[in-house]
Amino acid sequence: MSLLAPTRTRTQVSPQPSAGVWPGLHDVSKSPIHAAIAKRLTRAAVKHLPITMQFPDGTRWGAGGPVLQIVKPTSFFRRLGTEGLIGFGEAWMTGEITTGGFDVSRPAAGYTAREVNSATDELAAVLTVMAKRMSVLIPGPLQKLRRAWQSRTPEEEENTLTGSKENIHRHYDLSNDLFAHFLDETMMYSSAWYEFGEDPAADLTKAQIRKIDGILDLARVKPDTHLLEIGSGWGALAIRAAAQRGVRVTTLTLSEEQKALADRRIEAAGLSHLIEVRLEDYRAHAATHVGQYDAVVSVEMIEAVGEKYWPDYFASIDRLLVPGGRLGLQAITMGHDRLLETRNGYTWVHKYVFPGGILPSLKAIDDVLAASTSMRVQESRRLGLSYVPTLEQWRHRFNSDLTKVAELGFDDTFVRMWNFYLAYSQAGFDAEYLDDWQLGIGRP
Structure with a gap:
């Protein structure tokens, strides 16, 4: 559910979730150009959507609705601009975006079930709004570039x-x-x-x-x-x-x-x-x-x-x-x-x-x-x-x-x-x- 069509990956080294190994997860692109483009397109895309993007300085984008908190805007837009959907998901994994105050600085086990479920209920609501408008979130010209930009399945993941x-x-x-x-x-x-x-x-x-x-x-x-x-x-x-x-x-x-x-x-x-x-x-x-x-x-x-x-x-x-x-x-x-x-x-x-x-x-x-x-x-x-x-x-x-x-x-x-x-x-x-x-x- 990316706001941009590209879905390039930084590495094809497989994550190992059970071992806590997350290759490249914290490597954020340094490209200010991609970040600037992502920020501009995101603002335009959510302008009339029934969601709220809330920034640390109190700025809010969107037409109101479930709240996506942008904790680290610079990193988030750099990820979004270079990684698309993968970057969006990784921004959540690293806590650069969140919902309901589900903060990575506090151990997950330190939250009550009610707190985490409330936060992730809001995440599901945000993602539902985006999914319902998937076909119009990405501008037409960028949709045409999708096939040229998107990464292909790694050869080792073919279903031989x-x-x-x-x-x-x-x-x-x-x-x-x-x-x-x-x-x-x-x-x-x-x-x-x-x-x-x-x-x-x-x-x-x-x-x-x-x-x-x-x-x-x-x-x-x-x-x-x-x-x-x-x-x-x-x-x-x-x-x-x-x-x-x-x-x-x-x-x-x-x-x-x-x-x-x-x-x-x-x-x-x-x-x-x-x-x-x-x-x-x-x-x-x-x-x-x-x-x-x-x-x-x-x-x-x-x-x-x-x-x-x-x-x-x-x-x-x-x-x-x-x-x-x-x-x-x-x-x-x-x-x-x-x-x-x-x-x-x-x-x-x-x-x-x-x-x-x-x-x-x-x-x-x-x-x-x-x-x-x-x-x-x-x-x-x-x-x-x-x-x-x-x-x-x-x-x-x-x-x-x-x-x-x-x-x-x-x-x-x-x-x-x-x-x-x-x-x-x-x-x-x-x-x-x-x-x-x-x-x-x-x-x-």
Whole structure:
């Protein structure tokens, strides 16, 4: 959500969040020209937006609304002018901008959960305003320069057989205890499915179970089904499918941490005879298990596949399914025009959260299915607006005990980074810049 189109990076050395290693994070460009341009464009962009940018000298920009505090204007505008979105996110991580007085000079664990949640609620509100006006925040001439300026995905983050494993490792192997700290008891790390009137906090687990049942229904999973899951998570979907529908499940993951915990949870549930967790890439599995599954499910895993590999992904599933088999797919999506504009960009999310990731559009899914498989989308269910309370609950739960986060070995920079990631994602769904769909896919 940058105000400028460029998204250049200073370094391609990967951050190591679990070790508190943040290469180049505190290296700020010295260019006064970029800073001056960024300042002028930002002032013009927010002039009529319902947000407030508040400066140390008391100056305020914007038309009023949630407040973004500019703690260090010079550094912020230099980052914004040279790094775009990456600079915006890094300015938050370093405390050069903040909300609600969430100050880096005070240890994160020294704040109450209520203080941090209030501050990051305001951050989410600021980012939502920006997301709703994304198409008009960047002047037309700068939008045309986007492709020339933006950085490309580093070669080592391509989703090859080896690259995919490393990309998954960098996110999902952070710490099982960290994910358990903010996810609900199902440990589902994807959008829940809320019904109208439900309490986001009290009903999160119920909404996650409803989501699992919904995707199993779309895949037509019944007692005699042999089910393949691509992207195991921590085993919740496989456990529910086996326990409630009596099916055999093979589930694939590239995360050693996830497999270890999923195996323990499956054993504790007494379902080891029905569920096999394999540390294996879907492409390798498709080469040796042609036509062996009645159904395949994959929940918010396609986002990590990479556009270049979407044909392989869907063609592999097509090969794995028996005649008449079904795919239940849950996917985070963006509009097709936004996909075309941003498909080659390297953003803050890639650098710090999901290396190698890219969100498809519904049209892209339709096009790849038509070109690479015999399958087509036959049913759909929209969950995008359910992601707003899901992400808010994850963020609030994460902040519920930041002392525990510190005890797990994560520093204050990580706390700010994780809050930005969750608030940024929430804003994308709240603004309907992003969406989330469950799709029933089969051979017509």
